[in-house]
Amino acid sequence: xAGVTQTPRxxxxxxxxxxxxxxxxxxxxxxxxxxxxxxGQGLQFLFEYFSETQRNKGNFPGRFSxxxxxxxRSEMNVSTLELGDSALYLCASSxxxxxxxxxxxxxxxxxxxxx
Amino acid sequence: AQSVTQLDSQVPVxxxxxxxxxxxxxxxxxxxxxxxxxxxNQGLQLLLKYLSGSTLVKGINGFEAxxxxxxxxxxxxxxxxxxxxxxEYFCAVSLNQGGKLIFGQGTELSVKP
Numbered sequence: 001x002a003g004v005t006q007t008p009r010x011x012x013x014x015x016x017x018x019x020x021x022x023x024x025x026x027x028x029x030x031x032x033x034x035x036x037x038x039x040g041q042g043l044q045f046l047f048e049y050f051s052e053t054q055r056n057k058g059n060f061p062g063r064f065s066x067x068x069x070x071x072x073r074s075e076m077n078v079s080t081l082e083l084g085d086s087a088l089y090l091c092a093s094s095x096x097x098x099x100x101x102x103x104x105x106x107x108x109x110x111x112x113x114x115x
Numbered sequence: 116a117q118s119v120t121q122l123d124s125q126v127p128v129x130x131x132x133x134x135x136x137x138x139x140x141x142x143x144x145x146x147x148x149x150x151x152x153x154x155x156n157q158g159l160q161l162l163l164k165y166l167s168g169s170t171l172v173k174g175i176n177g178f179e180a181x182x183x184x185x186x187x188x189x190x191x192x193x194x195x196x197x198x199x200x201x202x203e204y205f206c207a208v209s210l211n212q213g214g215k216l217i218f219g220q221g222t223e224l225s226v227k228p
Contacts, residue, residue: 002161033214043205043218049173090158094214104214106151106158 002026004093004107011114018079021110025072025093031055032074033104034066037088039075048063078112086114117142119206121219128196129227136191136222138206146208148189150180153203162204165189174180176200201226 005024013019025032034046045058050067066076078085088111092104123135147166151159163174170182180191189206206219
């Protein structure tokens with residue numbers, strides 16, 4: 001069974017540009033969550049999508065957005081990149097039937113560097 | 116609001132020694148508790164979880180954790196560590212809200228020969 005796949009693994013962008021990251025969840029999983037990991041702030045929740053709808057949102061500016069497609073694949077977009085957006089972005093998928101917490105399976109992440 | 120505090124940022128231990136990684140949480144409602152491990156340049160892997168029932172939870176790789184509601188703690192233990200256990204460990208909580216996890220700052224476990 002394939003795991004959570006994130007593409008690309010590494011990305012270098014310039015300040016002011018925008019970027020789109022992709023996440024393919026485990027087959028059958030309908031919930032996809034995104035996290036930002038930095039040395040200073042640790043792991044912070046960005047948002048969660050379930051059945052193409054955003055169900056939870058963290059405390060990030062509107063430059064961070066996401067979406068989920070009918071096949072449960074998800075993308076997150078960051079516009080007007082800042083140096084502080086340099087981070088490892090992790091995607092996690094889970095079955096998330098109803099509102100019960102289930103095991104979240106994480107991808108290997110996308111390492112974004114903003115220069 | 117919920118929060119998680121991992122009391123030690125770094126824990127150095129010798130191989131075959133026991134280890135305890137400490138985690139305290141704050142919440143006004145019941146939460147679900149998790150420990151994840153992250154190896155360099157990798158994502159997170161679930162070690163164990165507490166949802167309900169027995170307060171002593173056993174996980175993978177010989178790890179176990181005990182949920183203590185009165186002390187709002189969920190400490191992770193292993194009786195004998197290996198070099199391969201060197202990694203960063205994260206404690207996390209979740210409300211009954213589906214996929215949202217709130218993580219602690221992480222504890223870097225360094226196992227020395």
